[in-house]
Amino acid sequence: MKAPLTVYNTLTGRKEPFEPLSPGAVRMYVCGPTVYDEAHLGHARCYITWDVLYRFLRYLGYTVRYARNITDVDDKILNRAKEQNVPFRSISEHYTKLFHEDMATLNVLPPTDEPKATEYIDEMLEGIRTLVDNKTAYISADGSVYFRAGAKADYGKLSKKPLDDLKAGARVEVDPQKESPLDFALWKAIPADDPDGWDAPWARGRPGWHMECSAMNHRIFGDQIDIHTGGADLIFPHHENEIAQSEAWTGKIPFVKYWMHNGFVNVSGEKMSKSLGNFSTIRRVLERYDPNTLRYFLLTNHYRMPVDFSDEALGGAKNRMNKIHRAFRHGCDVLGLHPQVLAEFDVPGHSQAEDYRHLQAFEEQMGDDLNTPQALATLAEAITDLNTALAETAEDLPGIRRHFTEALALFVHLGFNPQRVFDEDRLPPDTVAALRTIYNELTGQWLEPGKDPETLLSEIIGMRQQAKATKNWTQADAIRKHLSDIGIRLMDSKDGTTWELAGVPAGSGADGH
Numbered sequence: 003m004k005a006p007l008t009v010y011n012t013l014t015g016r017k018e019p020f021e022p023l024s025p026g027a028v029r030m031y032v033c034g035p036t037v038y039d040e041a042h043l044g045h046a047r048c049y050i051t052w053d054v055l056y057r058f059l060r061y062l063g064y065t066v067r068y069a070r071n072i073t074d075v076d077d078k079i080l081n082r083a084k085e086q087n088v089p090f091r092s093i094s095e096h097y098t099k100l101f102h103e104d105m106a107t108l109n110v111l112p113p114t115d116e117p118k119a120t121e122y123i124d125e126m127l128e129g130i131r132t133l134v135d136n137k138t139a140y141i142s143a144d145g146s147v148y149f150r151a152g153a154k155a156d157y158g159k160l161s162k163k164p165l166d167d168l169k170a171g172a173r174v175e176v177d178p179q180k181e182s183p184l185d186f187a188l189w190k191a192i193p194a195d196d197p198d199g200w201d202a203p204w205a206r207g208r209p210g211w212h213m214e215c216s217a218m219n220h221r222i223f224g225d226q227i228d229i230h231t232g233g234a235d236l237i238f239p240h241h242e243n244e245i246a247q248s249e250a251w252t253g254k255i256p257f258v259k260y261w262m263h264n265g266f267v268n269v270s271g272e273k274m275s276k277s278l279g280n281f282s283t284i285r286r287v288l289e290r291y292d293p294n295t296l297r298y299f300l301l302t303n304h305y306r307m308p309v310d311f312s313d314e315a316l317g318g319a320k321n322r323m324n325k326i327h328r329a330f331r332h333g334c335d336v337l338g339l340h341p342q343v344l345a346e347f348d349v350p351g352h353s354q355a356e357d358y359r360h361l362q363a364f365e366e367q368m369g370d371d372l373n374t375p376q377a378l379a380t381l382a383e384a385i386t387d388l389n390t391a392l393a394e395t396a397e398d399l400p401g402i403r404r405h406f407t408e409a410l411a412l413f414v415h416l417g418f419n420p421q422r423v424f425d426e427d428r429l430p431p432d433t434v435a436a437l438r439t440i441y442n443e444l445t446g447q448w449l450e451p452g453k454d455p456e457t458l459l460s461e462i463i464g465m466r467q468q469a470k471a472t473k474n475w476t477q478a479d480a481i482r483k484h485l486s487d488i489g490i491r492l493m494d495s496k497d498g499t500t501w502e503l504a505g506v507p508a509g510s511g512a513d514g515h
Contacts, residue, residue, distance in 0.1 A: 007062065007369045009229075010306060012237060012261040013160055017371055022228045023259060028059055028066045029223045031258075032113070033215060033232035033240070036073040037097035038082045041104045042281040043267045043300075043311060044233065044274050050297055051264045051305045051372075052231050053110040053417055058368050061352055061415055069115035069222050071215060072098055075208060076119075080198060090198055091120075104284045108293050109419040117218040119209065123200050125217035126209045129251045130188045130202075138250040142179035145191035145205020151184035154246045160261060161238035168238070186243050188213045212243040216251065225254040234263040234306075235273070265308040267300075274311060282311065291316050294422045295323040301374040301416065317495045322382070324500075326413065328456050329385045330423045332392055333406040337399065341424040349411035358408045360384040364415065377416060384409035436488040437462065444481070463492065463499050 007020040022028050032052045035045055049070075059066050073079075074094035083090040105112070130147050133139035138153040151157045158165055168184055177183075191205035192198075199208050209217075219227055232241065241261065248257040266273040269280045287296055299319035303309045334344060355361040360380050367376040388405040395401055414420060434455045441458060442448060444465055466481040482492055485501075493500045 007058075008371055009260055009262055010371050011259075012263050013256070013258070015162070018260070020260065022064070023226060026063070026065060028064045028229065029227040030056065030059070030066055030068045030229040030231070031215070031219055031223070031227055032068070032070040032230075033236055034071040034073065034116070035097075035101055036076050036078060037094045037101060038076065038078040039097060040283040040285060041101050042274060042283050043287060044281065045101075046104075046108060046284050046287075046296060047267045047300045047309060048233050048264050049105060049110050050108060050300050050417065054301070054305075054368075054374065055229075055231070055262070055372060056111060057415060057417055058372065063352060067115065067223070068113045069117060069218065070113040071218050072101075072116060072118045073211070073214060074098065074118045074120050075198070076211065100285075107288065108284070108297060109417055109422075111417075115222050117222065119214045119218075122214065122217045122221065123209065125221045126189075126213050127202055129213065129217055129220065129247070132251050133188065133247060136250065138247075139188055140181065141204050142191075144179060145189075145202075145207065146179055146187060147189040147204055148180055148185040149188055149243070149247050149250070150181065151186065151243075151246060152182055154250060157184070157246050158242065160242045160245055163238065186210065186212060186239065188247065212240055212247060215240075215244050216248040219248065219257075220251070225252040226256065227258055229260045229262060230258040231262045231264070234265055237263055264305045265303070268308045268310050271310075287316070291320055292323070292422055292425060294327070294418045295320045297416075297418060298323045298378065301378060304375060305372055314495050317493065317500050318498070320500055321498045326381070326385050326409075326418075327423045329388050329392070330406075330410065330413075330420070332457075333388060333402065334423075336392060337403055337406060341421075344410070344420045344423060347407070347410055347414075347420070349407060349414050351411075351415075358411070360387075360408050361411055364412055374416070377412070381409065381412040381416065384412055433488055433490070434458075440481075440484045440488075459490070459501065463501070466492075467499065 008017045009020050010017050030052075032049070035041060052070075056066060056068050072094075075090065079093050080090050083093045086093070102112075130139065133149060134141065134147065137150075139147055139149050141147050158168055161168075165184075187210040189202060189204060189207050189209060191207045194206050196206065199206050219230075230241070230244075245257050249255050268274060272278065272280060274281045284296075291299075295316065296319075299316050300309060302315075302319065330344065333339070334341065339347075350358060350361060352365065355365055360383060363380045364377050367373040367380060370376075384405070388402070388409045391398065391402045391405045410420065437455065437458050441462055444462065462481065462485070466478050469475075469478040469481065485492060491502045493502065
């Protein structure tokens with residue numbers, strides 16, 4: 003029996019029980035990238051969000067066919083190719099490769115289908131021909147083809163904007179080829195000798211952006227699908243136009259049963275985007291933060307809400323993730339698990355959830371429209387239980403293993419990569435010896451061998467925090483200097499203190515959580 007899942011449907015404006023068109027099977031389509039530049043944090047937010055949905059649907063036992071397209075021909079791609087004096091395919095192939103590398107680094111599962119626009123031209127031409135024949139599209143004087151938005155009585159039903167408002171926005175860029183400002187291009191005519199195009203009955207040209215997704219869905223899934231997702235910026239005009247042309251093409255309504263959209267990544271309250279020039283690429287962020295930390299940061303807000311990007315927020319996520327990594331490393335040491343085993347560990351799933359209270363909570367939270375902030379809180383509780391077991395019941399290996407297994411299950415089902423747990427460099431022996439000396443001097447006690455080095459460092463950082471709390475600035479500064487002298491740099495934020503070893507992020511101190 004599958005756990006209940008409710009999702010917020012942009013089309014209806016409310017949360018609805020999820021019931022696929024075919025029992026047990028889900029058809030899911032995600033709007034993919036236009037590959038003309040490196041992927042940025044907005045892309046990371048989008049594809050991590052829908053990766054979590056994909057994982058949870060599979061966790062619940064659904065068979066999921068998941069398509070995520072690549073727009074590999076577009077004006078932006080063509081312009082970049084002209085700037086570099088290379089064929090447009092070399093641009094799209096290069097950035098597609100980088101996109102795949104970024105997604106793999108972020109532990110985003112590959113889709114079952116990854117259609118490219120240039121591979122679906124025939125399907126697009128078939129759809130356009132049908133729309134022209136049934137009079138919902140028309141051919142302009144230059145051979146371009148436009149969809150008659152007015153031919154769809156319910157046009158605007160996804161964005162829920164009054165038609166007058168939509169028309170006013172469309173008039174910003176007046177196109178004399180159009181019958182109405184709201185009409186949109188299905189096929190854009192180009193000069194007959196332009197090599198970057200395709201022959202069509204109307205004119206040599208290139209497909210309209212919206213038509214790509216309709217054609218891909220039509221060939222891969224048929225007339226209707228269960229879930230269509232993307233960023234909130236795609237609601238209008240892209241997804242609105244997709245609905246109009248797809249339903250006019252097939253006559254089947256609804257084209258999509260559940261529309262789901264993720265919120266933006268903002269910088270200083272403004273949407274992060276390439277066009278605004280305020281974006282950070284995924285690669286640039288990963289130079290300073292590990293991939294699990296970035297995933298954690300992007301899941302701390304509900305997927306429909308915006309996320310405010312800042313180093314301070316990422317620093318807080320880093321503190322929390324390092325605490326999680328540290329608990330798993332300690333658990334592996336106590337249980338005698340090799341790091342490779344962690345990546346292959348058989349974690350409990352939906353069928354065993356009733357045996358684990360945190361896993362039951364995770365199901366309820368994720369079943370409520372993917373409430374990842376609450377799911378992360380449950381993961382934190384499971385990590386606390388694991389740490390308590392490691393500290394208080396070191397001889398109870400079955401108990402420790404149970405806590406370890408449950409915490410790891412939550413970690414894996416949220417898409418975190420267990421192989422990253424051991425990525426951070428361990429503290430070198432000389433540094434550990436120096437930490438022991440610092441600890442002895444600060445406490446006046448002789449530290450017995452065997453204490454976990456990162457726990458030792460965390461305790462020393464905690465002593466500095468206590469000194470700051472009592473305004474003993476001399477001691478706080480002395481502790482910072484002692485650590486700096488042995489190659490450990492401290493960085494303070496409102497979420498706690500992060501540390502770096504030899505300039506490479508390696509862990510965190512007491513983080514207050």
